[in-house]
Amino acid sequence: MRQAGRSLPEYKAVRGEGSILQAIQDPERAAEITLQPVRRYGVDAAILFSDIVTPIFASGFGIDITPGVGPTCEQPFASAADLDRFRPLDPSVDLDFQAKTIEILMGELDVPLIGFAGAPFTVASYLVEGRPTRDFAKVKALMTGDPKLWHQLADLVADSAIATLRAQVEAGAKAVQLFDSWAGALHPAHYREYVLPHSEKVLAAVADLGVPRTHFGINSGELLPLIAGAGCEVVGVDWRTPLSVARERTGGTYALQGNLDPALVLAPWEVLEAEVLRILDDNAGHPGYIFNLGHGVLPMTNPEQLERVVELVHRVGTARGPAPDNAANAST
Amino acid sequence: MRQAGRSLPEYKAVRGEGSILQAIQDPERAAEITLQPVRRYGVDAAILFSDIVTPIFASGFGIDITPGVGPTCEQPFASAADLDRFRPLDPSVDLDFQAKTIEILMGELDVPLIGFAGAPFTVASYLVEGRPTRDFAKVKALMTGDPKLWHQLADLVADSAIATLRAQVEAGAKAVQLFDSWAGALHPAHYREYVLPHSEKVLAAVADLGVPRTHFGINSGELLPLIAGAGCEVVGVDWRTPLSVARERTGGTYALQGNLDPALVLAPWEVLEAEVLRILDDNAGHPGYIFNLGHGVLPMTNPEQLERVVELVHRVGTARGPAPDNAANAST
Numbered sequence: 001m002r003q004a005g006r007s008l009p010e011y012k013a014v015r016g017e018g019s020i021l022q023a024i025q026d027p028e029r030a031a032e033i034t035l036q037p038v039r040r041y042g043v044d045a046a047i048l049f050s051d052i053v054t055p056i057f058a059s060g061f062g063i064d065i066t067p068g069v070g071p072t073c074e075q076p077f078a079s080a081a082d083l084d085r086f087r088p089l090d091p092s093v094d095l096d097f098q099a100k101t102i103e104i105l106m107g108e109l110d111v112p113l114i115g116f117a118g119a120p121f122t123v124a125s126y127l128v129e130g131r132p133t134r135d136f137a138k139v140k141a142l143m144t145g146d147p148k149l150w151h152q153l154a155d156l157v158a159d160s161a162i163a164t165l166r167a168q169v170e171a172g173a174k175a176v177q178l179f180d181s182w183a184g185a186l187h188p189a190h191y192r193e194y195v196l197p198h199s200e201k202v203l204a205a206v207a208d209l210g211v212p213r214t215h216f217g218i219n220s221g222e223l224l225p226l227i228a229g230a231g232c233e234v235v236g237v238d239w240r241t242p243l244s245v246a247r248e249r250t251g252g253t254y255a256l257q258g259n260l261d262p263a264l265v266l267a268p269w270e271v272l273e274a275e276v277l278r279i280l281d282d283n284a285g286h287p288g289y290i291f292n293l294g295h296g297v298l299p300m301t302n303p304e305q306l307e308r309v310v311e312l313v314h315r316v317g318t319a320r321g322p323a324p325d326n327a328a329n330a331s332t
Numbered sequence: 333m334r335q336a337g338r339s340l341p342e343y344k345a346v347r348g349e350g351s352i353l354q355a356i357q358d359p360e361r362a363a364e365i366t367l368q369p370v371r372r373y374g375v376d377a378a379i380l381f382s383d384i385v386t387p388i389f390a391s392g393f394g395i396d397i398t399p400g401v402g403p404t405c406e407q408p409f410a411s412a413a414d415l416d417r418f419r420p421l422d423p424s425v426d427l428d429f430q431a432k433t434i435e436i437l438m439g440e441l442d443v444p445l446i447g448f449a450g451a452p453f454t455v456a457s458y459l460v461e462g463r464p465t466r467d468f469a470k471v472k473a474l475m476t477g478d479p480k481l482w483h484q485l486a487d488l489v490a491d492s493a494i495a496t497l498r499a500q501v502e503a504g505a506k507a508v509q510l511f512d513s514w515a516g517a518l519h520p521a522h523y524r525e526y527v528l529p530h531s532e533k534v535l536a537a538v539a540d541l542g543v544p545r546t547h548f549g550i551n552s553g554e555l556l557p558l559i560a561g562a563g564c565e566v567v568g569v570d571w572r573t574p575l576s577v578a579r580e581r582t583g584g585t586y587a588l589q590g591n592l593d594p595a596l597v598l599a600p601w602e603v604l605e606a607e608v609l610r611i612l613d614d615n616a617g618h619p620g621y622i623f624n625l626g627h628g629v630l631p632m633t634n635p636e637q638l639e640r641v642v643e644l645v646h647r648v649g650t651a652r653g654p655a656p657d658n659a660a661n662a663s664t
Binding site: 137 | 467468469470472473476477516517518519520521551553554571572573574577593594595596598599600603607610630632
């Protein structure tokens with residue numbers, strides 16, 4: 001349950017005004033926000049309170065998160081000259097706040113902590129577009145029109161993701177997720193040519209750490225075989241693709257995660273309950289499943305609905321399958 | 333090539349300020365805008381200049397199209413009391429401007445005219461959400477939480493779509509498209525239960541007119557078998573699903589349309605050319621294909637790029653397959 005925090009009153013009380021990046025850089029506050037959904041929902045894992053643009057921000061590229069808009073770049077990446085705006089991320093300096101946050105969490109958490117990074121395509125799309133986009137026209141024009149420059153950019157973002165994930169695991173994270181949220185905007189042929197090599201590089205570079213790797217993008221039904229093949233143990237599935245279809249497309253050897261439509265958490269409880277049971281049924285006989293939403297928690301979500309979902313999954317999921325695999329996985 | 337007009341200087345010259353609904357209600361202007369892309373690009377069909385909310389607007393429900401935003405409802409549909417805000421559409425009165433526009437076009441066009449309507453889910457989502465949405469939370473809460481009211485609403489929208497399409501064909505349109513642009517936001521199980529019956533009703537109610545029916549939604553890869561089965565001869569495919577995959581999922585008995593990513597029209601010509609050829613190759617041996625973009629033309633598109641696309645499709649498509657099936661289909 002990514003972004004579970006933003007629907008919680010206790011989150012709003014400590015989050016503060018302004019860019020979310022300020023809260024992320026404050027270890028006490030970031031640790032508290034990470035803990036809130038674990039306390040509230042009793043989920044089986046925590047996810048670090050951070051953002052996919054944190055490492056790029058921390059390395060001084062010039063990106064912010066504008067409240068009500070999302071990641072914004074005043075000077076988007078536009079030409080080879082912008083490559084000089086990247087400097088290699090040194091986590092011990094640039095992400096010291098992240099290490100301190102995880103250190104606090106290691107003393108507080110009694111469930112595993114999940115770290116994460118943004119995948120090269122999704123992060124680079126913000127750098128090129130300068131703000132959230134519906135059509136990804138600029139980044140597609142760059143990747144297809146100047147593949148050499150695109151691959152240089154994506155490689156730099158990949159390096160930054162690798163350094164981030166390694167630092168998270170070294171500090172205590174027990175699993176990592178690579179979010180390629182917007183990869184589903186691409187045709188599979190373009191994903192394979194321009195995106196897959198960079199995501200593969202990131203996932204391969206954390207393989208030696210021995211922690212489970214989750215790989216995920218929304219709208220990615222057609223990409224599932226490629227996303228799975230990039231190098232992961234768990235494939236995230238949004239709500240559009242039935243789990244049975246996702247198992248077919250990924251070859252059945254991966255654990256799956258997700259599938260509950262975040263919008264349905266706003267429906268009456270009877271509807272939500274039936275939906276959760278349908279998803280658990282869709283998993284009958286497949287222990288490799290982590291219950292989760294198919295995308296982030298919507299801001300207007302009633303926390304009581306999520307409390308009931310977690311309770312239901314723990315009760316029914318445990319009865320139907322091995323507990324650790326039917327675990328509910330939530331946080332901010 | 334839906335919305336081809338908005339990238340044309342000649343469109344900007346005649347479109348006027350304010351809501352697009354004013355231009356749609358002006359037969360001279362609407363006919364001129366319909367003709368512009370046919371003249372400019374030499375495409376093989378025209379699509380009526382209108383909007384999917386035109387019939388609901390014309391029947392007085394209270395919906396507008398806000399420039400820079402999209403369809404907006406000051407008083408969204410929220411309860412059974414709002415059912416009274418619908419009155420049956422009488423095309424001879426409510427859509428007289430549409431009949432007049434088509435009458436002008438029948439005297440001017442030397443290619444077939446395509447009519448269209450919005451499908452019940454997509455149109456109803458605007459009525460319930462009150463504006464464009466990313467999550468469709470309100471409409472999903474309504475359809476799952478109060479199925480009876482949802483089905484009443486969707487049925488009224490279906491009736492309005494039927495009256496619209498029938499009037500278009502009676503006035504001279506030679507084909508119809510049913511646009512369920514946002515159906516891809518739904519899980520297939522929800523699509524089947526809440527949406528499919530209403531789209532089926534619309535498509536069945538125009539079957540006796542004997543014109544080809546196209547059915548389309550973006551992001552609809554998982555829904556393709558259901559969208560095809562709703563009752564149509566042509567299935568629209570966005571750029572995420574390869575045509576070969578779409579043929580598999582639809583059973584191979586339908587003609588397909590679309591597949592070019594509108595964002596790639598902004599890429600350098602060599603890239604765009606390769607993409608068009610890749611799509612035509614993906615059709616090798618399948619004459620049942622109508623070349624088109626996978627979604628509307630982006631506003632910042634350079635018309636010269638589209639001119640070259642049409643020229644290329646006419647040249648290569650005609651060499652590779654029967655001309656009428658490889659026809660390029662464009663308009664506003």
